Amino acid sequence: MENTEELKYFCLKLELAEWLDKVKADNQVTHSQDLIRVGIILALGCDKDTIKKKELEEINRASGDRNFNAGDIKDGQNFLSLLIKKFSPANPKNTRMQALANLGVAMIRDKFYDDGLIRWDKIEDAVKNSS
Amino acid sequence: MNLFFEEIKLKNWIPYKGSQSLRFSPPQASKPLTLIRGVNKGGKSAIIRAFKWALYGNTGDLSEYQKPLELLNRDAKNQNDYQFSVTLLLNYEGKNTEITRTMSPRGGVSLIKNSDYEEYFQIKVEDTFLTGDKQELYIKEMLSEDISDFFLFDGEMLQEYKALVASRNTASKLKSQIQKSLRTPHIKSAQDDIKIIKNQILKQNATETSDKLLQRVIGRQNDLVLKETKFLEDKDSLAESLDVEREILRKVESDLTAYGDSEQDVVNLGKAEDRLKKTVKQLKDLQDLLKSQASNAWEHLASIMVGSREEALKSEKKTLSPTLEKNNMISILKNLSDSSQKHCGVCNTELTDAHKEYIRTKLQKYCSEDVSDATEKVREIDQLLSKVRSSDDFKFLRELPNKYLDILADQGECEVEIENLKNAIGASNRKDIQDLYSKQTECKNEIKKLTDSITSIEIELNGPNASQGRDLYQPNGVIAALKDCEEMIKSMQADIPGIERTKSLTKLCMDIDQILEKTLNQLLITASSEIEEAANKMYKKMTVEDSTTRLSIDEGFGLTVLDDRGESLSTSSTGNQIVALSLLHGLKVATGIQGPLLIDTPFGRVDLEHRKTILEGLATMSQQVVLLVHSGEIQENSPLEQSISREISQIHRIDKESDTQSRLLGS
Numbered sequence: 001m002e003n004t005e006e007l008k009y010f011c012l013k014l015e016l017a018e019w020l021d022k023v024k025a026d027n028q029v030t031h032s033q034d035l036i037r038v039g040i041i042l043a044l045g046c047d048k049d050t051i052k053k054k055e056l057e058e059i060n061r062a063s064g065d066r067n068f069n070a071g072d073i074k075d076g077q078n079f080l081s082l083l084i085k086k087f088s089p090a091n092p093k094n095t096r097m098q099a100l101a102n103l104g105v106a107m108i109r110d111k112f113y114d115d116g117l118i119r120w121d122k123i124e125d126a127v128k129n130s131s
Numbered sequence: 132m133n134l135f136f137e138e139i140k141l142k143n144w145i146p147y148k149g150s151q152s153l154r155f156s157p158p159q160a161s162k163p164l165t166l167i168r169g170v171n172k173g174g175k176s177a178i179i180r181a182f183k184w185a186l187y188g189n190t191g192d193l194s195e196y197q198k199p200l201e202l203l204n205r206d207a208k209n210q211n212d213y214q215f216s217v218t219l220l221l222n223y224e225g226k227n228t229e230i231t232r233t234m235s236p237r238g239g240v241s242l243i244k245n246s247d248y249e250e251y252f253q254i255k256v257e258d259t260f261l262t263g264d265k266q267e268l269y270i271k272e273m274l275s276e277d278i279s280d281f282f283l284f285d286g287e288m289l290q291e292y293k294a295l296v297a298s299r300n301t302a303s304k305l306k307s308q309i310q311k312s313l314r315t316p317h318i319k320s321a322q323d324d325i326k327i328i329k330n331q332i333l334k335q336n337a338t339e340t341s342d343k344l345l346q347r348v349i350g351r352q353n354d355l356v357l358k359e360t361k362f363l364e365d366k367d368s369l370a371e372s373l374d375v376e377r378e379i380l381r382k383v384e385s386d387l388t389a390y391g392d393s394e395q396d397v398v399n400l401g402k403a404e405d406r407l408k409k410t411v412k413q414l415k416d417l418q419d420l421l422k423s424q425a426s427n428a429w430e431h432l433a434s435i436m437v438g439s440r441e442e443a444l445k446s447e448k449k450t451l452s453p454t455l456e457k458n459n460m461i462s463i464l465k466n467l468s469d470s471s472q473k474h475c476g477v478c479n480t481e482l483t484d485a486h487k488e489y490i491r492t493k494l495q496k497y498c499s500e501d502v503s504d505a506t507e508k509v510r511e512i513d514q515l516l517s518k519v520r521s522s523d524d525f526k527f528l529r530e531l532p533n534k535y536l537d538i539l540a541d542q543g544e545c546e547v548e549i550e551n552l553k554n555a556i557g558a559s560n561r562k563d564i565q566d567l568y569s570k571q572t573e574c575k576n577e578i579k580k581l582t583d584s585i586t587s588i589e590i591e592l593n594g595p596n597a598s599q600g601r602d603l604y605q606p607n608g609v610i611a612a613l614k615d616c617e618e619m620i621k622s623m624q625a626d627i628p629g630i631e632r633t634k635s636l637t638k639l640c641m642d643i644d645q646i647l648e649k650t651l652n653q654l655l656i657t658a659s660s661e662i663e664e665a666a667n668k669m670y671k672k673m674t675v676e677d678s679t680t681r682l683s684i685d686e687g688f689g690l691t692v693l694d695d696r697g698e699s700l701s702t703s704s705t706g707n708q709i710v711a712l713s714l715l716h717g718l719k720v721a722t723g724i725q726g727p728l729l730i731d732t733p734f735g736r737v738d739l740e741h742r743k744t745i746l747e748g749l750a751t752m753s754q755q756v757v758l759l760v761h762s763g764e765i766q767e768n769s770p771l772e773q774s775i776s777r778e779i780s781q782i783h784r785i786d787k788e789s790d791t792q793s794r795l796l797g798s
Contacts, residue, residue, distance in 0.1 A: 127432045
């Protein structure tokens, strides 16, 4: 059985991490992880090839990207881990959370952010239609 | 009173930097008018203030121009020239008089504050300097501050005349000022003396009696008198403070009106700033709500995601159920294959070796299939499906952008409006107007407090709900209790020896009091009719209409315009001004007090048609009439100026050189 708990840290592209800082500074969210979780759920709607392709992308501290503690992203009931496990392709390197977070946050920034506001209505529609 | 002004010398006085002076022509019946012309806010009122300050040590203002640094010219201050002074050269009863008031900071102080100033006051009559109390007496006799408002005044104030006589407190102040000009306070003072004598006689009689009960009642009466005196004193003092506050409020409101459109702009600015605060607060509340909802948004979205895949998950679970059955079977077979088991746990049949062999073969077959994680998979599916909710947690987040953008747009509009209003008002005006508004609020609060205090004193005095006096006078008030005491004392004293003498003495006192009262009333009635007659003459002179209207005076010296049937008529701004000037003239005639007239902005609210007749009227009111006018009131070389040119002895000019400096230019 696969173990998602192994992943302790994951990296977010610097540009995305900085964008999250801005959204936080604009008082749209309390913590960056609030949006990362939403991003992960959005990314779970992507096709498996896209996720796999993202997993192969080089995203790490050495490239200047920012580290996040995976424990901060996971919820107490491990529901998010279960979602990831259930709805994303398995990968021996176990870098799914990182791939999903980078994919999802980029989606929010690029598709669901207008006039300095997160468009929650569009996010909801996107999740509804992702199946 | 024979008084006229010869010259005024100013040094660093409000807008007049350095030493500047104005000479006035000697009084002439044929050419009594002197015009001093200047633009608005150019320093006209500063001239009146200079006269008042030189004579009385205050400018007559209640809320400004009271502190030395408010009176010092700003540019002089910036050049560290802190001394300022006003000198009046005048002729009083044929004697040349020089009055100088100077404010200088104490030596050795580097950063000058108001408290660092020292005042020097000097009066020189011919070649003699007056000292000590003589200075005060001299000013009082020449032009007492109490009646100075009838000689040195702001023309705009004449508009307030009606409100002044309509208000109980200010009317009594006006009446008191008029009575002072009629010298009635001397009679009043005699009346007070008689009352004291009468009380002393009664007291003397009381101390001589041996009747304990009577003594107790007299003791109570004394306590009540003390209470009454205390309440009346407090009430007077509060009423005085109330007058002052109302005067300040009136001045503040008049100052606010003078700002014209800017005043309304400041009101609108205040409203816009309040609106901005409100939108900022709404935005902040919205952001807080947004943040709290955003932190849980993922759960809702996860629920939607699982919900949209609910059928697939259920179908997956269904496909796993045969595997689960197999797992169950494996568990049963494992149990049966156990060597210690002798009987079947379900049907209790004895398990033979052949049975066990069959079970082992079956078990081997089932275990060759990969069914181990089916239970875990079903548990996960159940866990996922348990999160599917039908709540509408996302409603707020869906609606947020529109709400947020609406408020943001409101905020933007407010900011633009505020910016525009600020530009229109100008920074200095805004501060001044805001200061005036805060003063207005303070005054209104203070007036409310003072009025409440006076009302509560009146209740203690007159009942019916007096609450502070306990057994002494509760609940009907001090006055009713005193009356009761007097009645009791009267009946108890009937048998006391010597009471007849006391009675006759007190009666004598009461008779004298009544005579004085009558004299006073007679004097006021005579004065009233004289004032009315003279005022009517002036009124006819100043009105252009061939009218049958006339003025009628009431006991508070209020003048009313009546038509030919004796019914009162309302008056315009011009009418108010004419009525007030007529009253002034009436007072001067009735009291015999003559002297120069110095009027600031005499025609601010007078229509063009009446300016000539009013000017002609003013020319007959005194032999020296100094009018501080702006060009809109009497335009240079205008037909109005030409029509009265024969009565004008001099025209001076005030040149406003900057916001902080003006120059006096002689004719």
